[in-house]
Amino acid sequence: MRILGKINRQLFIGIIALPFFLIVLTVFSAQIYAGTERFEVARDVWISAYPGEENYNMGASSKLKLKGIQDMAVLDFDLSELQGKKIDSARLYLRNSGNKNRLRKIGISTVASPWVEGKSRGYFVDSIGYGATFSYSSYKRQRWAGEGSDLTDVTMGSGNTWQYHAELKSDEEGWW
Numbered sequence: 001m002r003i004l005g006k007i008n009r010q011l012f013i014g015i016i017a018l019p020f021f022l023i024v025l026t027v028f029s030a031q032i033y034a035g036t037e038r039f040e041v042a043r044d045v046w047i048s049a050y051p052g053e054e055n056y057n058m059g060a061s062s063k064l065k066l067k068g069i070q071d072m073a074v075l076d077f078d079l080s081e082l083q084g085k086k087i088d089s090a091r092l093y094l095r096n097s098g099n100k101n102r103l104r105k106i107g108i109s110t111v112a113s114p115w116v117e118g119k120s121r122g123y124f125v126d127s128i129g130y131g132a133t134f135s136y137s138s139y140k141r142q143r144w145a146g147e148g149s150d151l152t153d154v155t156m157g158s159g160n161t162w163q164y165h166a167e168l169k170s171d172e173e174g175w176w
Contacts, residue, residue, distance in 0.1 A: 042078045043117040049134045057131035059118025063097050096174045105167050112159035113137050113144050
């Protein structure tokens with residue numbers, strides 16, 4: 001009788017614990033299934049709004065310059081494999097390529113217009129690749145949002161775009 005009592009008690013505890021274990025297992029499995037995806041930049045362009053540089057394209061440059069409202073980067077990611085999935089959070093990692101780190105805040109936005117990356121490697125007009133500039137989404141072919149528009153008309157809340165602003169905190173290796 002005593003042995004049977006112990007077996008029944010253990011069985012009872014096991015039956016009570018089973019739903020809790022299944023809930024924990026389900027939550028743990030969902031976390032594993034959710035996973036983390038990494039996406040590299042598919043194309044990018046460095047754009048300058050500095051007077052006299054509004055039509056320069058740096059789409060083939062190996063670096064991007066961020067300098068407040070003067071020098072900006074437009075990035076594109078191929079996110080097609082995320083179609084139909086729920087995104088809980090996203091992170092953008094940037095690295096300072098120089099020894100000066102004066103950038104303290106960043107604004108991130110969606111872009112409400114298609115654009116061309118371009119072929120220029122420096123402060124030049126891209127008459128071959130027709131890349132995006134501050135004034136054009138495709139140099140001399142297409143304005144960002146109609147005659148007289150510029151990049152600000154399709155970013156940072158304009159044109160139904162999303163925007164996010166944050167303070168930058170770099171790690172010991174220079175990653176933000």
